[in-house]
Amino acid sequence: MLKSSSGASISAIQVRPEMRIKILDEQDLEKIHQATLKVLEEVGIKFPSEKALKVFAEAGAKVDFKTKNVKIPSDLLMGALAKAPRNYTFASREDQSLDLHFDGTKTYFGTDGTGTKTIDLETRKRRASTKKDVEMMAIISDYLSSISFYCAL
Known part of the structure; x- marks a missing residue:
């Protein structure tokens, strides 16, 4: 179980099934x-x-x-x-069935792992990201069924 900076429990971020899309x-x-x-x-x-x-x-x-x-x-x-490499895998820490296989045949949607800047929700001004912003994005991403992975590098 993950803990937020305030000590609240956060459920592990689940991986969603891959989608297959060919638009172009x-x-x-x-x-x-x-x-x-x-x-x-x-x-x-x-x-x-x-x-x-x-x-x-x-x-x-x-x-x-x-x-x-x-x-x-x-x-x-x-x-x-x-x-x-032509193929690679993002391995789950919990269950192999949650692994993401990048082989060119599937589409996964994830978050930006390098969001060094953010728009403050209260002031609407651009500023440097904080640990609290990363925590909030993890929680939001967990609730979005279209997000396959959360990346906070």
């Missing part, structure tokens, strides 16, 4: 893929982690340490993807 055809997927490669190479993506910035720089990406922006050349990205 191969041509549409290729267009999205090419557009994504272009954005990552020409615009880049912000990484707030110094460690991540160093890893990208060492791998050959164009890193601006001041703005924390990383531009990833298409050949670098595609080379990394070619080395990545």
Whole structure:
């Protein structure tokens, strides 16, 4: 049984069954893929982690340490993807029947594991996330039947 920071019991977050969805055809997927490669190479993506910035720089990406922006050349990205495993599993701590098998045939919906910023529910202002925010999102996610996993990295 999980405990909140206030000591209240929280039920373990259950995994929902996977869904199988195919909305786009191969041509549409290729267009999205090419557009994504272009954005990552020409615009880049912000990484707030110094460690991540160093890893990208060492791998050959164009890193601006001041703005924390990383531009990833298409050949670098595609080379990394070619080395990545085609299948992997998120193993449940409780029961193998709750394992999530990522093999390209299923769709799982989960939460953002790197939500370093949040919108304060009372002030409606953007601010850094707190442990209390992570706790609240875990509780909310537990009640959403469409969420397959909760990620709070």
